[in-house]
Amino acid sequence: xxxxxxxxxxxxxxxxxxxxxxxxxxxxxxxxxxxxxxxxxxxxxxxxxxxxxxxxxxxxxxxxxxxxxxxxxxxxxxxxxxxxxxxxxxxxxxxxxxxxxxxxxxxxxxxxxxxxxxxxxxxxxxxxxxxxxxxxxxxxxxxxxxxxxxxxxxxxxxxxxxxxxxxxxxxxxxxxxxxxxxxxxxxxxxxxxxxxxxxxxxxxxxxxxxxxxxxxxxxxxxxxxxxxxxxxxxxxxxxxxxxxxxxxxxxxxxxxxxxxxxxxxxxxxxxxxxxxxxxxxxxxxxxxxxxxxxxxxxxxxxxxxxxxxxxxxxxxxxxxxxxxxxxxxxxxxxxxxxxxxxxxxxxxxxxxxxxxxxxxxxxxxxxxxxxxxxxxxxxxxxxxxxxxxxxxxxxxxxxxxxxxxxxxxxxxxxxxxxxxxxxxxxxxxxxxxxxxxxxxxxxxxxxxxxxxxxxxxxxxxxxxxxxxxxxxxxxxxxxxxxxxxxxxxxxxxxxxxxxxxxxxxxxxxxxxxxxxxxxxxxxxxxxxxxxxxxxxxxxxxxxxxxxxxxxxxxxxxxxxxxxxxxxxxxxxxxxxxxxxxxxxxxxxxxxxxxxxxxxxxxxxxxxxxxxxxxxxxxxxxxxxxxxxxxxxxxxxxxxxxxxxxxxxxxxxxxxxxxxxxxxxxxxxxxxxxxxxxxxxxxxxxxxxxxxxxxxxxxxxxxxxxxxxxxxxxxxxxxxxxxxxxxxxxxxxxxxxxxxxxxxxxxxxxxxxxxxxxxxxxxxxxxxxxxxxxxxxxxxxxxxxxxxxxxxxxxxxxxxxxxxxxxxxxxxxxxxxxxxxxxxxxxxxx
Numbered sequence: 001x002x003x004x005x006x007x008x009x010x011x012x013x014x015x016x017x018x019x020x021x022x023x024x025x026x027x028x029x030x031x032x033x034x035x036x037x038x039x040x041x042x043x044x045x046x047x048x049x050x051x052x053x054x055x056x057x058x059x060x061x062x063x064x065x066x067x068x069x070x071x072x073x074x075x076x077x078x079x080x081x082x083x084x085x086x087x088x089x090x091x092x093x094x095x096x097x098x099x100x101x102x103x104x105x106x107x108x109x110x111x112x113x114x115x116x117x118x119x120x121x122x123x124x125x126x127x128x129x130x131x132x133x134x135x136x137x138x139x140x141x142x143x144x145x146x147x148x149x150x151x152x153x154x155x156x157x158x159x160x161x162x163x164x165x166x167x168x169x170x171x172x173x174x175x176x177x178x179x180x181x182x183x184x185x186x187x188x189x190x191x192x193x194x195x196x197x198x199x200x201x202x203x204x205x206x207x208x209x210x211x212x213x214x215x216x217x218x219x220x221x222x223x224x225x226x227x228x229x230x231x232x233x234x235x236x237x238x239x240x241x242x243x244x245x246x247x248x249x250x251x252x253x254x255x256x257x258x259x260x261x262x263x264x265x266x267x268x269x270x271x272x273x274x275x276x277x278x279x280x281x282x283x284x285x286x287x288x289x290x291x292x293x294x295x296x297x298x299x300x301x302x303x304x305x306x307x308x309x310x311x312x313x314x315x316x317x318x319x320x321x322x323x324x325x326x327x328x329x330x331x332x333x334x335x336x337x338x339x340x341x342x343x344x345x346x347x348x349x350x351x352x353x354x355x356x357x358x359x360x361x362x363x364x365x366x367x368x369x370x371x372x373x374x375x376x377x378x379x380x381x382x383x384x385x386x387x388x389x390x391x392x393x394x395x396x397x398x399x400x401x402x403x404x405x406x407x408x409x410x411x412x413x414x415x416x417x418x419x420x421x422x423x424x425x426x427x428x429x430x431x432x433x434x435x436x437x438x439x440x441x442x443x444x445x446x447x448x449x450x451x452x453x454x455x456x457x458x459x460x461x462x463x464x465x466x467x468x469x470x471x472x473x474x475x476x477x478x479x480x481x482x483x484x485x486x487x488x489x490x491x492x493x494x495x496x497x498x499x500x501x502x503x504x505x506x507x508x509x510x511x512x513x514x515x516x517x518x519x520x521x522x523x524x525x526x527x528x529x530x531x532x533x534x535x536x537x538x539x540x541x542x543x544x545x546x547x548x549x550x551x552x553x554x555x556x557x558x559x560x561x562x563x564x565x566x567x568x569x570x571x572x573x574x575x576x577x578x579x580x581x582x583x584x585x586x587x588x589x590x591x592x593x594x595x596x597x598x599x600x601x602x603x604x605x606x607x608x609x610x611x612x613x614x615x616x617x618x619x620x621x622x623x624x625x626x627x628x629x630x631x632x633x634x635x636x637x638x639x640x641x642x643x644x645x646x647x648x649x650x651x652x653x654x655x656x657x658x659x660x661x662x663x664x665x666x667x668x669x670x671x672x673x674x675x676x677x678x679x680x681x682x683x684x685x686x687x688x689x690x691x692x693x694x695x696x697x698x699x700x701x702x703x704x705x706x707x708x709x710x711x712x713x714x715x716x717x718x719x720x721x722x723x724x725x726x727x728x729x730x731x732x733x734x735x736x737x738x739x740x741x742x743x744x745x746x747x748x749x750x751x752x753x754x755x756x757x758x759x760x761x762x763x764x765x766x767x768x769x770x771x772x773x774x775x776x777x778x779x780x781x782x783x784x785x786x787x788x789x790x791x792x793x794x795x796x797x798x799x800x801x802x803x804x805x806x807x808x809x810x811x812x813x814x815x816x817x818x819x820x821x822x823x824x825x826x827x828x829x
Contacts, residue, residue, distance in 0.1 A: 065105030067132075072097030072123070079104075083129075083139050083150070084113040091116045096123040102132040103170060109141030109149060117154030117191065126157040134167040140240075145178035148187035148218065149204075152227075156193045162200035162235070170200050177205035177243035179277075184218040185240075188227040188259075201236040205243035210278045210317070211285060215247035219262060219288065221254045229261040236268045245272050246279045253287035258323065260288070266295045268337045273300065275347070276308040280317040280356075281332075289323035289360075296330045297337045299374075306347030310381075313345050314353040315372070319400045324363035327355060327370065328412070334374035339423070346378040352427075354393040354416070358400035361448055365404060367394065369412035373423040378465065382433035386479060387445055389437040390471065391427045393457075397446030406450040408442065409491075413454030416441045419494055424459045429471035429500065438472035438504065441493070447481045449514075453489040462498040469502030472530070475523070477507075480514040482546040490520040490740075496527070503532035508558070509540045515549040515590055516542050520740045520753075521556045524716060538582040539599070545589030550623075554595035554733070555740040555753045557718050558583040559602075559709060580610040583631065586617040592624045595733050596740075598718045598753040600709045601633045601644070608640030608672065613648055619658075620650035626661040628730040630704045630720075630752035636670025644668060647689075648677040654694030663731040664699040665751045675701060700729055704752060719754045726751035 064079035066086045073096035080086040086101055091114070118124045131137040143149050149172060152158060162170035174185040185204040186197060197217070208214030216237045219227050237248040248269040253259040269281040281298040284291060298315045306313075315332035318325055332354045335341025345352055354372035359365045372393045381390035387398045393416040397404045408414065417425045427439055441457035444450055457475045475493035478486040493508040508523030523539035530537075539558030542551050583599035586592055599614040614631030617624065626649070635644035646666040649659060666675050666686060676683040676693075683689040686701035705724040708717040719741075720726055730749040737745055739755035749755060 065103065065107045065137075067102040067104055068095050068099060070095035070097050070099040070124075082107045082109050082113070084109050084111055087113045087115045090124060090127070091122045093121045093123050097125055099124050099127045101127065101129040103129065103137040103139060104133045106138045107140070109139060109143065112143055112147045112149065112151045113139075114151040114153050115155040115158065117156065127155070127159070129158070129160040131163055131168040131170040136167070136169040136171065138171040138173060140171070140173040140175060142175045145176055145180040146182045148182065148184040149174040150186045152186070152188045152192035152195055154190040154192055154224075155195060157195070159196040159198070160200060161196070161198050164199050171203065172200055173203040173240045175205065175240045175243075177207060179207045179209065179212070179214070181208060181213045182218065182220065183208065183214045185216045187218045187220050188230055189220040190222050190227075191225040192227045192230065193225065194229050196231045196233070197235065198231065198233045199235065201238075203238055203240040204245045205240045206245050206247065207243075207274055207277065208246060210246070210280060210283060213250065213252045215250035215283070216245055217249045219251040219253065219259045221252070222257050222259075224257065226253060226257040227259045227262070231263040231265065232267060233263065233265040234267065236270070238268075238270045239272075244274060246274045246277050247281070247283045248272050249282045251284040251288040251291070255287050258287040258289045260290045262288075262291045264291065264293045264296060267297075269296055269298045270337075271301055273304045273313075275306055276311070278312040278314070280314040282315070283317040283319075284323070284325070285317075285319050287322075288320050290325070291323075292326040292328075293330065294326070294328045297334075298330065298332045299334050299336065300343045300345075301335050303344035303346065306345075306350045308348070310349050310351070311347075312351040312353060312356075314356045316355045317353075317399070318355075318357040318359050318365065320360075321358055321401045321403065322360055324360045324405075325365045326368075327366070328368040329370065331371045333372055334423070339374065342374050342376045344376045348379075349381040350377070350379045350390070351381055351388065352377045352379070352391045353395055356392075356395045356399050357404055357406070358397060358402060359404035359406075361403050361405050361446075363405065364407050364450075366411070367406060367408045367414065368410075370394075370414045372414070372416050373418055373425060375425045377426070378428040378430070380430045382431035382436045384433075384435055384437060386437055386443070386477075389440050389443070390429055390431070391425075392440045392443050393425075394442045396442070396444045396450065397448075398443060402445060403448070404446045405448040406444070406446065406452075408450065408452045409455040410451045410453045413456060413491075416455070416457045417459040419456050419458040419492060421459050421495070424461065426461045426463065428463045428465045428468070430465035430468045431471055432467045432469045432502075434470055434503065436470045438474050440473075440477050441475045442477070443474070444478040444480060444486060447484065449484040449486065450480070451487040451489075452476055452478070453487065453491065456492045456494075458492065458494040458496070460496050462500060464500040464502075468500050470504055471498075471500055472504030472528075473498055473506045473526075474510050475508045477510050477512075478514060478516065479512040482513055482544070483548050484514040485517055485549045486511060486514050487517045488521065489518065492522045493526070494522065494524045496525070498528040498530070501529045501531055504528075504530050506530070506537045507541050508538070510538075511542045511544060511551075513544055513547065515544055515547040515551045515588065517552050518556060519552075519554045522740075523556075523558045536580050536582060538585045541582075541585040541587070542592065543587040545587065547588060547590035550591030550593060551586075551588045552593040552595070553584070553597055554593075554736055555597065556584070557598040557740065557753045559598075559600040559716060559718055581612045582616045583614045584616070585613075586615075586619060586624070588619060588624075589622055591622060592619065594626045595628050595736060596730075596749070596751075596753055597629045598704075598706075599629070599631050600706060600718055601635050602710055603634075604636040604670065605638045606635060606640070608637040608642040608644075611642055611677070612644045614645065615647045617648065618650045621657050623658040624660070627663050628733065628749065628751050630665045630726060631667070632665070632704055632706070632709075633668045633673060634670055634709070635673065637672040641672060643677065643682055644670065644673045645677050646675050649693065651693065652679045654692065656693070659693075659695060661693070661695040662698050663729065663751060664696060665704050665726050665729070666696065666699055666701050667703065698731070700725060700751075702726075720750065720752060720756060722756040722758055724750070724756070727756055
């Protein structure tokens, strides 16, 4: 009788030795840990060094590059010329059970290495692929366009581990440069689940468009269950040779069975770019849900220049209106994995996005602890549409169907730039188009009530290039819907410099349309060179005339704002040329409550040209409370005779409808310093103010004794001394139990954001405000329009005849605009 022929390659004695090592490996997984990520990953070896033992060390190579052993069927060891041939043997049931695949030499794949699901002819419980032999191994091929190098076709429980110890390392590379859909290096398709790809270098050159399937790793469609619970971790993902991919990782699934539960963790994602196509490091498109994208480093090792018009560079894209995601601990920017160098993007009217989103409106997407910095961008972007800024670090509901629910920084704050100058963001904005959309730190353009807390936005510089004259700045910009309430707490916006000379506005926090709950925010050291009468620099602005929920402000601090005409620069020096500046501006239409805020405006020797305000409100009817605030305007003019005002509120007669203002410290010093403006009339002293408004009966006008209000960006300090007259002079507010440092509020509390420790000492007698009497020179100067609408029209309030002190100039009133009009392309300053 003839024996059945075995077409596989028979094992040699040396291969039997390999088999013994592989069997032991199937029992015990090697424990390994990463050393420091390399600054510039090489493309033909792993960028990592590992610790731990090497199961294959000292074992000779087999006669062919791929060696397979198994616990069932042909147990081997059996060697194959390619990984594709080994997978064919597994698919046809030659090797079964727990299967180990050793890559003992380089392979050149001519077709996709397809691994099918277990069942039918394939019969395996797990597959483990690993390099062996103490040398770097490469599995590569120029695979036909539209196909992957390795295809997990319903495969489950497969691990590809590049090791990185004992000289071993594994590179997987598809060298085909193509825009054809599904061109990729590894593809998960048709229900591939519970697979792990780790510690490998994965190279590719897919140049597919943003919405087209492709990338180094592709989570694709399915005919059954989704491609779920797969992990890609500790890998280097970059270009195969000189042909850069447009996406490193992409998800594009099937509607009925989305890809869920996938983990993208601790990878280096670098050098994805195409001069004529928008690009994204991680691009999660339709029909994906519940992914975790964590601790990845996304960067460019060389400057990149777009040659196509209106193209977008994105670190992480989430464009799935039904999915919710976790995005945490990623670093976007720099030029190396160790956080050094700079990602440099330029070319025509390009757009930069760190994180760009459109997600579920049911379950919130969590964005925590990410760093977006080490960026240098040059762009001529000149759109008037809010979502089309040249630079937007984190965009919420800004692509696709423009929506989503979000928690941003409520657990761990995100950093955009830095506060200490250890890294920076520099944007050269060359647009000269009027009202070009500004540079934005965090933009919430959704229709949901979201939380944006504990984030830091700092050391951002905007330069004009040869022609730039119009690009301003928004630190946090919330423009959702009238029925929503944004929670914006404990954020810091600091050290912002806009070097553009022209017509634009700079705002630390700006809420439009929706009501706002803002507590514990710090806005400081913003500096600009705008030179138009319509320019405004404001720490915090609420413009929500149609909001249906109350706005509440408490324990915020605003100081050291400057406009090359007002305030202090980051070094604490006076800016002597004068223009408009507002610490906190309220143009909300619904109930608004401002409690325990501290504002300081400084600078001396000013040639003034427009009013400055510690606090400005033009609301005349709605319920509003301004209590326990320090509004200190220390601005001092050398000429000009224009008022530096502690507070302005709307109304035309004492006790305006809906207004309660009390237990504040209203203080103004220096030439042209006045307590308030009411009914277009200057009120020089607290007594004048009390008579005119019928308010602030228990307020004081005294030096709050800020510890160092004129310090530089590092030493500036708006805490108050324990002997401050504000200590014990406030009103206890239900629900506010601590200060902006988290210190317990006393009863009665201190006025302002800070509560010094100890026993409160009420100061019943207010110190009068010294009031200068310069010759007034009325100069109407409208402030920038607060509401970003397509056709805003400033409506200045006529200036009444002032008393012979300083001169009040009218401030532009935002024109209420319906939601859909405001959320379409808008004019910006």
